[in-house]
Amino acid sequence: MTQTNRQILLVSRPTGAASVDNFRLVETPLAPLEPGQVRVRNHYLSLDPYMRGRMSDAKSYATPQPLGEVMIGGTVGEVVESLNPKFKAGDKVVGMFGWQEFGTSDGTGLLVVDTTHVPLSAYLGPVGMPGVTAWYGLNRIIAPKAGETVVVSAASGAVGSVVGQLAKRAGCRAVGIAGGEEKCRYVVETLGFDACVDYKAGNLYHDLKVATPNGIDGCFENVGGDVLDATLARMNAFGRIALCGMISGYEGNPQPLKYPALILTQRLLVQGFIVSEHMDVWPQALAELGALVAQRKLAYRETVADGLENAPAAFLGMLKGQNFGKQLVKLI
Amino acid sequence: MTQTNRQILLVSRPTGAASVDNFRLVETPLAPLEPGQVRVRNHYLSLDPYMRGRMSDAKSYATPQPLGEVMIGGTVGEVVESLNPKFKAGDKVVGMFGWQEFGTSDGTGLLVVDTTHVPLSAYLGPVGMPGVTAWYGLNRIIAPKAGETVVVSAASGAVGSVVGQLAKRAGCRAVGIAGGEEKCRYVVETLGFDACVDYKAGNLYHDLKVATPNGIDGCFENVGGDVLDATLARMNAFGRIALCGMISGYEGNPQPLKYPALILTQRLLVQGFIVSEHMDVWPQALAELGALVAQRKLAYRETVADGLENAPAAFLGMLKGQNFGKQLVKLI
Numbered sequence: 001m002t003q004t005n006r007q008i009l010l011v012s013r014p015t016g017a018a019s020v021d022n023f024r025l026v027e028t029p030l031a032p033l034e035p036g037q038v039r040v041r042n043h044y045l046s047l048d049p050y051m052r053g054r055m056s057d058a059k060s061y062a063t064p065q066p067l068g069e070v071m072i073g074g075t076v077g078e079v080v081e082s083l084n085p086k087f088k089a090g091d092k093v094v095g096m097f098g099w100q101e102f103g104t105s106d107g108t109g110l111l112v113v114d115t116t117h118v119p120l121s122a123y124l125g126p127v128g129m130p131g132v133t134a135w136y137g138l139n140r141i142i143a144p145k146a147g148e149t150v151v152v153s154a155a156s157g158a159v160g161s162v163v164g165q166l167a168k169r170a171g172c173r174a175v176g177i178a179g180g181e182e183k184c185r186y187v188v189e190t191l192g193f194d195a196c197v198d199y200k201a202g203n204l205y206h207d208l209k210v211a212t213p214n215g216i217d218g219c220f221e222n223v224g225g226d227v228l229d230a231t232l233a234r235m236n237a238f239g240r241i242a243l244c245g246m247i248s249g250y251e252g253n254p255q256p257l258k259y260p261a262l263i264l265t266q267r268l269l270v271q272g273f274i275v276s277e278h279m280d281v282w283p284q285a286l287a288e289l290g291a292l293v294a295q296r297k298l299a300y301r302e303t304v305a306d307g308l309e310n311a312p313a314a315f316l317g318m319l320k321g322q323n324f325g326k327q328l329v330k331l332i
Numbered sequence: 333m334t335q336t337n338r339q340i341l342l343v344s345r346p347t348g349a350a351s352v353d354n355f356r357l358v359e360t361p362l363a364p365l366e367p368g369q370v371r372v373r374n375h376y377l378s379l380d381p382y383m384r385g386r387m388s389d390a391k392s393y394a395t396p397q398p399l400g401e402v403m404i405g406g407t408v409g410e411v412v413e414s415l416n417p418k419f420k421a422g423d424k425v426v427g428m429f430g431w432q433e434f435g436t437s438d439g440t441g442l443l444v445v446d447t448t449h450v451p452l453s454a455y456l457g458p459v460g461m462p463g464v465t466a467w468y469g470l471n472r473i474i475a476p477k478a479g480e481t482v483v484v485s486a487a488s489g490a491v492g493s494v495v496g497q498l499a500k501r502a503g504c505r506a507v508g509i510a511g512g513e514e515k516c517r518y519v520v521e522t523l524g525f526d527a528c529v530d531y532k533a534g535n536l537y538h539d540l541k542v543a544t545p546n547g548i549d550g551c552f553e554n555v556g557g558d559v560l561d562a563t564l565a566r567m568n569a570f571g572r573i574a575l576c577g578m579i580s581g582y583e584g585n586p587q588p589l590k591y592p593a594l595i596l597t598q599r600l601l602v603q604g605f606i607v608s609e610h611m612d613v614w615p616q617a618l619a620e621l622g623a624l625v626a627q628r629k630l631a632y633r634e635t636v637a638d639g640l641e642n643a644p645a646a647f648l649g650m651l652k653g654q655n656f657g658k659q660l661v662k663l664i
Contacts, residue, residue, distance in 0.1 A: 053597070224592065224593065228592070243595050243596045244596070245596070246592070246593045246596055249593055254590070254591050254593055255592070255593075256588040256589060256590050256591075256592065257588060257589040257592040258586070258588050259586050259588075260556065260560070260578070260587070260588065260589040260592075261556065261578045261581055261586055261587075263575050263602055263604040264575045264576070264577070264578055264604040265385070265604070266604065267603075267604045267605055267606055267609065268602075268603075268604050269601070269602070269603050269604075270595060270600075270601070270602040270603075271599075271600075271601050271602075272595040272596040272597070272598065272599045272600050272601075273599055274599055277599065
């Protein structure tokens with residue numbers, strides 16, 4: 001009984017904007033397991049902005065995704081076959097199997113998770129890499145004090161939604177920046193932020209000023225470009241900027257920072273970071289985030305594309321902000 | 333015997349570049365001392381880039397210099413009369429009397445210094461605010477490890493010259509950026525940097541690349557603009573940028589940072605700072621710097637303008653990089 005695996009490969013690098021032509025869907029026969037191996041049927045594939053960086057071969061923090069190989073990505077799924085004593089069929093697992101329906105490995109980096117109180121897909125969102133990213137940037141870089149104002153861009157997204165909710169729990173004024181009225185309403189009404197500024201409304205700086213009457217002490221930046229320029233101009237002395245992403249510049253021309261002198265005049269700290277380089281915080285962060293999700297004290301939202309073949313289009317849409325919350329691809 | 337004090341007032345704020353017309357020289361009779369007061373004949377006036385910021389009333393870290401008052405500035409001099417038991421005639425003192433020949437105060441902030449082994453003027457340079465600025469940014473922000481590469485702009489200046497020499501003492505490769513062959517030669521031959529790049533030669537990025545074969549781990553930034561863009565592009569992962577000054581943008585239009593995404597991709601720390609907000613480090617820093625100067629282990633250079641009336645022109649020249657080392661005005 002030879003099964004077939006469907007996979008999406010990166011076959012070319014974008015020049016300018018990424019396109020579906022950079023990807024190719026292939027079918028590959030699944031080889032029988034070897035001793036020590038485990039096979040996982042992936043249920044959900046995570047789509048994340050960092051993947052855009054991997055598609056290019058420009059200097060970056062990670063080696064580029066090799067051409068002709070399965071596109072990188074986080075996955076959750078179920079063990080369907082195991083020749084590894086650490087796993088048994090039926091185990092729910094989180095891994096990095098990438099854009100494919102089945103993953104096969106020796107178990108390295110594969111984590112069995114408990115889905116009694118936390119939905120499997122949440123391990124790709126608030127109880128996964130995006131959640132830990134939010135936790136690290138907020139707690140270890142911004143380190144907010146009660147009463148301070150924290151602003152987060154892409155506030156309805158997988159990372160931003162957690163940042164603002166954690167900031168509120170820390171006693172801060174949480175202000176989001178998001179694209180469109182619907183997302184902004186969600187950020188305030190469902191996520192509980194104090195305010196959310198719609199950057200598409202055309203008055204970004206003015207609206208941000210109104211939403212941050214006491215200035216900004218902590219900025220969790222996911223977007224860059226005009227959004228970061230506006231936030232920077234509202235920063236208070238000794239403010240902290242956790243630089244997590246600059247999605248507005250991932251496609252096309254690099255975006256300058258208009259007034260870097262503010263970093264000096266306001267004595268700001270700006271720290272770029274990648275959560276995978278801070279594995280020491282993951283256990284604590286995941287424990288806290290898992291408890292909050294299990295107790296329904298941390299809201300999150302998912303946009304789910306259906307079927308592996310739709311992953312490229314969903315990914316490109318996410319880069320344009322067409323997702324609403326965590327972008328997933330449902331594989332089964 | 334009524335003596336006359338000569339003073340320079342700020343009488344208008346620059347629109348665009350500062351000019352001598354922003355200042356006015358006045359003569360004022362010296363009132364007799366009141367009980368508790370001390371009078372100082374200033375010997376040297378310090379001219380520093382931060383003063384340009386005080387001339388404007390734009391949002392900044394300090395309140396603007398009020399119009400019609402004596403221009404702010406550090407001074408060293410000699411007590412000529414004292415009705416304060418803490419000071420006696422002949423004491424050499426460091427203070428903040430500003431652009432005037434005589435200073436009168438209740439002694440607050442006035443520090444008696446020992447000129448046995450350290451020249452009086454050095455207390456405005458390597459053993460004063462510029463020296464502590466270098467010490468703080470290097471030790472507390474860049475925190476270099478032996479073998480790392482540290483780059484400092486305005487390398488022949490009062491701050492930059494100390495940064496590079498301290499970096500060498502810490503076992504680092506010290507690379508300067510300065511304007512012109514003469515300054516670059518001085519930075520290497522006299523100050524002992526490993527290399528110095530002449531930003532006026534027209535090949536800044538290329539020359540910096542050659543001078544930093546292992547990339548840059550620590551950047552002490554005094555200039556901003558193109559200089560910071562070039563340095564940023566050479567930063568290694570986990571590099572630290574101490575943002576001390578951005579003199580290239582003090583006159584005229586703010587200068588953008590072209591590739592802020594590098595802060596993210598290289599996971600850099602960027603920290604703006606003002607040394608006067610870190611008074612806790614001054615005693616340790618001054619003790620170390622004073623010992624090095626006394627032992628002639630720390631070289632420095634001064635450009636001395638003669639006479640209070642020449643202070644405005646000397647200040648404007650400094651903003652254009654016409655000074656070579658610490659810019660002083662000799663008052664007696």
